[in-house]
Amino acid sequence: MKTNISDALYQQALTLMPGGVNSPVRACRNVGKTPLFIERAYGDKLVDADGNEYIDYVCSWGPNIFGHCRKEITESVIRAVQNGLTFGACHKGEIELAELIKKNVPSIELIRLVNSGTEAVMSAIRAARGYTGRDKIIKFEGCYHGHSDGLLAKAGSGVLTNSLPDSEGVPKGCTDNTLSATYNDENSVKELFERMGEEIACVVIEPCAANMGVVPPKEGFLKFLRQITSEYGALLLFDEVITGFRLSAGGAQQYYGVKPDLTALGKIIGGGMPLAAYGGKREIMECIAPLGNVYQAGTLSGNPVAVAAGIAMLRLIEATPDLYSELDRKSALLEKSLFQKGIYVNRVGSVLTPFFTDGTVTDFKTAKSADVKQYAKYYSHLIENGILVAPSQFEAMFVSYAHSDEDIYNTIKIIENFLE
Structure with missing residues (x-):
């Protein structure tokens, strides 16, 4: 996966904005990556400036419950x-x-x-x-x-x-x-x-x-x-x-x-x-x-x-009577796959987080026990295989109505490859 254009844009952005970004988590510093610069989006996909396509589980941090460009x-x-x-x-x-x-x-x-x-x-x-x-x-x-x-x-x-x-x-x-x-x-x-x-x-x-x-x-x-x-x-x-x-x-x-x-x-x-x-x-x-x-x-x-x-x-x-049942069904597929591989997952409806911890996360203290270095490796594996998740252990994955079962199963396969 080439990111030459995103890398060049980030270098330019660094001269203009604090950390090259307009919201801190976008800097991707805690996962050791250069931010992607997005050109367009459709359905459950994002396309960056280099032409790479990603299945998007950030969903603009939640608003895109129907996906992009509905x-x-x-x-x-x-x-x-x-x-x-x-x-x-x-x-x-x-x-x-x-x-x-x-x-x-x-x-x-x-x-x-x-x-x-x-x-x-x-x-x-x-x-x-x-x-x-x-x-x-x-x-x-x-x-x-x-x-x-x-x-x-x-x-x-x-x-x-x-x-x-x-x-x-x-x-x-x-x-x-x-x-x-x-x-x-x-x-x-x-x-x-x-x-x-x-x-x-x-x-x-x-x-x-x-x-x-x-x-x-x-x-x-x-x-x-x-x-x-x-x-x-x-x-x-x-x-x-x-x-x-x-x-x-x-x-x-x-x-x-x-x-x-x-x-x-x-x-x-x-x-x-x-x-x-x-x-x-x-x-x-x-x-x-x-x-x-x-x-x-x-x-x-x-x-x-x-x-x-x-x-x-x-x-x-x-106008979408099956919206929340479908979101729950799709999200449960991701949750089940992660659980089966020994990852602790917290999920409510279509919002979930896999935690690299030794136990269930119930509060701020247990959240802070997460292995952020392992999460960074997880993030890198997913991004290099066309899956976009939050560049932070302490954020959520969002599932949208636009996510197809095929994309969900492809995501599961890529996550399982990493965990294995």
Whole structure:
């Protein structure tokens, strides 16, 4: 496999961007590779600048649940572009998208569209603080909620990949009100509430963690969080930027049967375009300007092109009754193959991570026990055989509706060749 053009482009990019990339994990430094520069995509395939084709299990980190260039979505975007790229004003598409989200996620009574998952979670936490009049929040070690200052404390994803416990440039004062608990550990949460319960505005959690690799909640853990937050007058915020419309049409909250007070959404709701949202109970969301004193704004929020893509995506989900059963079936084939070869796999629906560990991963500590050097070898073997997975042990594989059984079985064969 030749990568001469990608290599040359990366050298050029290094002179223009920090690390040659616009998001750290893309640099592929932890797997010892040069980033691929992608030219085009279709179905479940990516094609790089050198003409190499890959079966894609990154799926743009989750949004492409139907694969790349799904006709209904691309045509909707083209029509929207012809009417204008941005208005900076209200348009009826915002109403239609909000109605589609609200229809599928009943815990959301009012919603605000924003541009990124980071912005959605940051704004939802501000709303929680404004509503409760409290400052402190609880997050979980290894859960990543975007790169806003107050949430870069024991975060996962790129921070974990690059072995940075926090980020420089974040003043200590920004994380003074961020309390860290252990994912799947009820006692760690109880202790924080017993000490500071009257000061805690909300608990923010990935209801199924996917940024220290996929780590599902143990049975009853989310219901425990629902109970203890209600008991202390705090709010429960689900960061469903990854899980929203991925685990089910109603996200993780429908999948696990737990209703949060606030929800952050992203990725899939934009249909592949930059778009996110946060929403929840009416009385909480009415604290947000212009109705209340919690300020949040965005010039490009509700961008008509992104909204058009999101509408097409959610309509397509509604029109595909076998979507989630097919995603589950295909993903289970990969999971079973890895398990049979002695690899520990965490999977929830179409999101999974093979861990090179000595046991099951249940939290941040066990995730960090993974053999990242072995994962780098695994990544290299797959990429050299036309399979694209995340260049980090601490990310997820995403299966799309576009993945054919033939491509799934080819992937299994290549993975088995490596493991043998």
